[in-house]
Amino acid sequence: MLTTVQEKQQRVRELLAERKAILLAHNYQRAEIQEIADIVGDSLGLSIEAANSDAEVIVFAGVHFMAESVYILAPHKTVILPALQAGCPMANMINPEKLQALRDEYPDYTVVCYVNSSAAVKALSDICCTSGNVLSVVKGIENDKILMVPDKNLAKFAAAHVPEKDIKWFDGFCPTHHRLTAADIRQSKIDHPEAIVVVHPECDPEVTALADHVCSTSGMYSYVEQHSAKQFIIGTESGILFRMRRENPDKEFFLASRKLLCPNMKLTTLDDIIDSLETMSNIVTVPESVRLKAIQSLEKMIAAPRNE
Secondary structure (H helix, E strand, O other), rough: OOOOOOHHHHHHHHHHOOEEEEEEEEOOOOOOHHHOOOEEEOOHHHHHHHHOOOOOEEEEEEOOHHHHHHHHHHHOOEEEOOOOOOOHHHHHHHOHHHHHHHHHOOOOOOOEOOOOOOHHHHOOOOOEEOOOOHHHHHHHOOOOOOOOOOOEHHHHHHHHHHHEEEEEOOOEEOOOHOOHHHHHHHHHHOOOOOOOOEEEEOHHHHHHHHOOOOOOHHHHHHHHOOOOOOOEEEEOOOOHHHHHHHHHOOEEEEEEEOOOOOOOOOOOOHHHHHHHHHHHEEEOOOOHHHHHHHHHHHHHHHHHHOOO
């Protein structure tokens, strides 16, 4: 029986080799999983890496919509989600029925769907976006009328930076980022007056207004590495700190609030990965009729540049 973290990590690597598999870990995953993953990153970056990989099996330590995105881009690969119950509350707030009702209400609007959504919602959208390219996607759409789903905070962020567009939004949100308040940021600034504040655009506008910089998780890694400051207040899920501290040992990072913890992102364990690889279970697929529509929205997003 495997008892230590190190033994379990070693077993994971052995199984990955046996199955000709790679392990992808989202930036918010547990530290012991990020530590041994082949690639750590955001959901879109990981999906693209998976599609381009020679691996036959993709093990995605993340949540359900992320594994779906890998399958959409690479249906010839076996995609495993070790914790099959790991969903995304924000993605679950919107479904095809609700989106169709919005399309009926706003028939002249181009639908921009955040990548944090189900394959079925992507299939009913015109184009996807990420938190890293949302501004470029919105600016690049010829239509001045934009309907964004499911994240209202990301939509408000876009509306503030692209005021020439008429942007409507669905009333969805990320519960983890939405828990971060302006009061939390003000207190963090008092506690760490020399620190630079960096937050995610999924946060409430009152929070982003107090930040020195607003960007995606991938953008945060680059920003803190290149910035001359030595202290940073980070306003996104706590898992991001593991890699930040490892890559920047000369800098200090403070989580903006202890509330920044996503239970779904922490569901995946080393035991889950071992079990799913040993039994080749928890395989994620997408119906071909849905996949063919969803991939169009994803490919348009991938072709878009990152935020300016």
